[in-house]
Amino acid sequence: MSEPRVLVIGGGLAGLAATMRLAELGIGVDLVSLVPVKRSHSVCAQGGINSVNAMTRQQGDSEWKHFDDTVYGGDFLQHQPPVKEMTEWAPKIVDLLDRLGVPFNRTPEGHRDQRRFGGTLYKRTAFAGATTGQQLLYALDEQVRRWEVEGKVKKWEFWDFLEPVLDSSGRCRGAVCQDMVTMAFRTFAADATIIATGGCGLVYGRSTMSMVCTGSAASRAYQAGARYGNGEFIQVHPTAIPGADKLRLMSESARGEGGRVWVPRTPHDARDPRDIAEVDRYYFLEDRYPKYGNLVPRDIATREIFDICTTDGLSVEKDRLCVYLDLTHIPRETLDRKLGGILEIYEKFQGVDPRAVPMKIFPAVHYSMGGLWVDYQKNAAGGLEEGSPRNQQTNIPGLYAIGECDYQYHGANRLGANSLLSCIFSGLFCASGVVASAHGSRKLAAEESTNLFAAAMRRQESRHESLLARRLGTENPYQLHLELGNLMTRVATVVRRNEQLTAAYAEVCTLEDRWKRCALSDSGNWTNQNVVFTKALGDMFPIAKLILKGALERDECRGAHYKPALAMPGIAATDLAGQYREAQEWCDRFEQNTKRWLKSTIASHGADGDPQIVFEDVDTSLLPPRPRLYGLIGGELIEEVWKERQKKAALNGSGSAAGTAQTAAVAGPSA
Structure with missing residues (x-):
């Protein structure tokens, strides 16, 4: 007799966490990954993973404060029950990872070492040098390989997800995938399918993301009918190494360990930075944000660096925008022990020892707060109902999304070191609900008519063959990608202007039309990277359009x-x-802005290819929205006035508009 089976697309932290937990619950899993699992983009995460811990508790920290920091840092745009549940699970998750053998840094007493990250005043971040993502990924992969030996998991590395297979009722029954080596197609029957494929950085051309982060899997689910939430919220990391090929992350952990951001007070000062006296240096983040210093939330740090270089004209170099990130005051032994991984990256690509000479950095596209819309089931305590099939399910029954490719946890801005937490949490937490969903369908996917899967595979084979036949096309897909990336970086990163967004949307539509005339230089049927990239490029345009349209409509x-x-x-x-x-x-x-705009942007793929935008209320039932005042001039007085209003509203029993207008139903959003 057939048993339920789950298909997991993506072998990063979210996909591995879900696979491990599903196998523990007795469900067979097919794990499909575009690259070898150990090469998934999660391996590039550097800084650490957040949780309340024994040290911060002694300082007055709690899971509630972690929740508050996350929601406040995200400008209240997250549904709050999932965030609350995540922060409550965080200490257990880090303890689990410790027991699984992750080599977290230790204090001389043997306790886990912790560092502070942006948007908080507590040292919540556990870390393994500056290669935390790699260590977490290897630990989870080791657990999944145990289940491979037991026969519960089968890995399909170098396979590309092409489309979800939907039955006549609209339920996902599996997927069509393609072998990247032999170029053969295959359908996977699955009683639940989980998308865990990360972000869409390549829509912007150069970013800190890996070259496989095209967003194509999420785009293909979106084009099949899945809704996409808050696409316009793209995180630009404050500190990256500028490069001609890609942008390489310099982790927030560098500032968490005491790194200082500064520029010379004299524009384009040609002196060696070591020869510039303290009085001639402008530590602008410390000056403007004395409470948080160099660890303000990323969106604020990014805008300040961008502004100091463009508006104030204080870029370190005349022909390239950059500022100094200075670690030279920190002992070498400390730097090598805690930050060795990222310092080696800088030294390799810049030819300069950052232990002795300040680094030159500038912001870069890094993360997508938006992603596939997912549901949740709220419990009586304000968190999530564990085991509910609704948790992490898209609006397509049987299709789930976890990790960076869902929109659930980070709102309008992600706090550093919350990404690894949200990936692992969403993977672990959704598993029991996925099992319930897999057992709850009317019949197993393996028992579906073969015609359903054959028709889906024929569609993909036809698309593939039509692309291979384009040998006489007039457009170069790599040139189109360069133009798309330059356009998106120019108009939809740090600063957005409506007239530019409007023009860019029309230009993306033109690029999409030109894509239909792409010529392929390789028509072979063995490891054809040309056709794989061209497919992925075609799927970047729907994501680019929903980013631009969401940004345009959110005034x-x-x-x-x-x-x-x-x-x-x-x-x-x-x-x-x-x-x-x-x-x-x-x-x-x-208050007026909160009433009008504290809503999620939800995009659906229109029949004409254009995104159809609606706005969904945000569940703020646990923590009423309040002004986000990091370092704002007069912020103390604004906060005082706001608290007076809240107190009066409470006495009158009415509540403020900001505190009540956006509260969603207790059960969470409906599909």
Whole structure:
């Protein structure tokens, strides 16, 4: 008799965590990965993984404060029950990883060492040098390989996901995939399918992401009917090494260990940075954000670095935008023990020892807060109902999304070291619900008519053959990708302007039309990377369009989405009465903006290929929205005025508009 089987697409941390847990629950798993599992992009994560721990508890920390920091840092755009559940699981997850053999750094007393990351005042981040992602990935892969030996898991490395297979009721019954070596096609019957394929960095051309992070799997699910949430929220990391081929991450852990960001007060000062006196250096993050210093949230640090180079004209170099990230005041032994991995990267690609000479860095596209829309089931305590088939399920029954390719946990801005946590948490937590879903379908996928799978495979074979036949086309897919990346980087990263977004959308549509005339230089049927890339490029355009349209329609500033014309500046008045009046006006505008824009952007793929945008209320039932005031001029007074309003609203029993207008139903969003 057939048994339920689950298909996991993606072999990074989220996919491995889900596979491990599903196997523990007795379910057979097919694990499909575009690359060998140990080469998944999770291996590039550097800084660490967040959780409350014994040391921070002694300082007054708690799971609730981790939850508060995450929601506040994300500008309140997350549904709160999933975030609450994640932060409550965090200490257990880090303890589990410790027991699985992850070589976390230790203190002289033998305790796990911790570092501080942006957007928090506590040292919550456990780390394994500066190669934490690699160590976590290897530990989970080791567990999955145990289940391979037991016969519960079968890996399919170098396979590409092409489309979900949907039955007549719209339920996902598996997928069509392609062998990247032999170019053969295969269908996988699955009683539940989990997409765990990471972000879409290559839509921007150069980024800190690996070359396999095209977003094509999420795009293919989106084109098949899955909804996509908050696509316009793209994280630009403050510190990366500029490069002609790609941009290489310099982890936030460098600042967490005491690294300082600065520029010379004299524009384009040609002196060796070691010869520039302290009085001639401008530590602008420390000056503007004394509470958080160099560890303000990433969206703020990125805008400040961008602004200091462009608006203030204080870039270190005249012909290339960059600032200094300085570690030279930290002992070499400490740097090698805690940051050796990233320092070797800088030394290799720049030819300079960052232990002795300040690094030159600039922001780079790094992460997608948006992703496939997923559901959840809220419990009575305000967290999630474990075992519910709704948790992490897209609007397509039987199709799940976890990790960076879902939109659930980070809102408008992700805090550093929360990404590894959300990947592993979503993989572990969703497994019991996936099992319930797999057992709950009317019949097993393996018992479905073979015609269903044969028709889906024929569609993909036909698409493949038509691409191979384009030998006389007039367009070069690699040139089109270069143009797409340059366009998206120019108009949809740190600063967004409506007129540019409108023009860019039309230009992306033109690029998409040109893609239909691409010529392939390789028409072979063995490891044909040309056709694989051309397919992925075609699937980047739907993602690019929903990013641009979401950014265009969201007329506000929130987290990583910044429109200068709509920014809410600090207090300018110098007299007390004027300051109080401006603070009141600021709070009025904040309440109006919250009522209008504290909503998720949900895109559906239209019949004409254009995204259809609707807005969904955000569940703020646990933590009422409040002004996000990191370092804002007059922020203390604004906070005081806001608290007065909240107190009066509570006494009147009415609640503020910001606190009540966006509360979703107790059961969570409906599909």
